[in-house]
Amino acid sequence: MKIIDLHNHTNFSYDGHDSAYEVVENAARNGVDIIGITDHQFSIGDRIGEYIAEMERLKEKYKDHITVLCGLEIGTRPRPQDFPAVLSEKLDYCLFESLDDDRAMDLYEFFEWKRLFKCDIGLAHTDIFKLCEKYGVDLLKILKRDNIFWEINFSGNYTYYYDFITSREKQRMISESGIKLSVGSDLHWIGDFDLKRLVQTNELAARLKNPLPLGITY
Numbered sequence: 001m002k003i004i005d006l007h008n009h010t011n012f013s014y015d016g017h018d019s020a021y022e023v024v025e026n027a028a029r030n031g032v033d034i035i036g037i038t039d040h041q042f043s044i045g046d047r048i049g050e051y052i053a054e055m056e057r058l059k060e061k062y063k064d065h066i067t068v069l070c071g072l073e074i075g076t077r078p079r080p081q082d083f084p085a086v087l088s089e090k091l092d093y094c095l096f097e098s099l100d101d102d103r104a105m106d107l108y109e110f111f112e113w114k115r116l117f118k119c120d121i122g123l124a125h126t127d128i129f130k131l132c133e134k135y136g137v138d139l140l141k142i143l144k145r146d147n148i149f150w151e152i153n154f155s156g157n158y159t160y161y162y163d164f165i166t167s168r169e170k171q172r173m174i175s176e177s178g179i180k181l182s183v184g185s186d187l188h189w190i191g192d193f194d195l196k197r198l199v200q201t202n203e204l205a206a207r208l209k210n211p212l213p214l215g216i217t218y
């Protein structure tokens with residue numbers, strides 16, 4: 001089983017503490033196989049070129065030790081007006097956060113907007129069961145059809161995570177849906193790195209036998 005963590009912040013984010021180098025080095029030292037850096041698009045702003053270049057540099061530097069992916073976390077509360085989706089060609093993936101939040105953009109607006117993106121897309125810390133109820137749609141079917149992956153965010157800041165790890169029924173639904181599952185720590189400081197929980201969450205995803213995103217295999 002590979003250990004993946006596709007949600008990490010560096011000091012490109014207003015709330016990230018460490019450099020991208022420190023975050024990747026910490027993950028490599030702890031045996032993580034694939035790390036995705038996903039800083040906030042609104043914090044990076046016009047430093048996006050610098051951000052992508054730094055991730056390219058780290059991909060190359062660490063290629064024999066850990067796979068580094070260049071992601072981006074995009075706020076949806078509300079939808080940002082200043083993010084040119086064309087930039088997504090240069091990214092490995094984008095995470096759209098908290099679509100279940102009451103302040104978030106409308107789900108149908110999201111489906112329209114996301115068509116502009118050229119990279120893979122995932123939902124970060126989003127309670128998809130809550131969204132199914134709110135909109136009366138089978139979101140799992142839509143995620144599967146549109147190849148959108150879903151993150152199990154184990155930061156402890158989102159109650160859907162606790163619901164999910166304790167609900168056999170929800171786990172069964174996710175497993176049967178066949179959607180792609182991701183694991184994210186949402187780390188903002190390497191002092192909070194929790195290897196045990198990271199491994200446990202990866203084990204849960206592996207147990208459900210859902211495919212991983214971005215062509216990653218177990």
Ligand SMILES: [Zn+2]
Nearest residue numbers: 007009073186
């Ligand atoms: Zn985040």
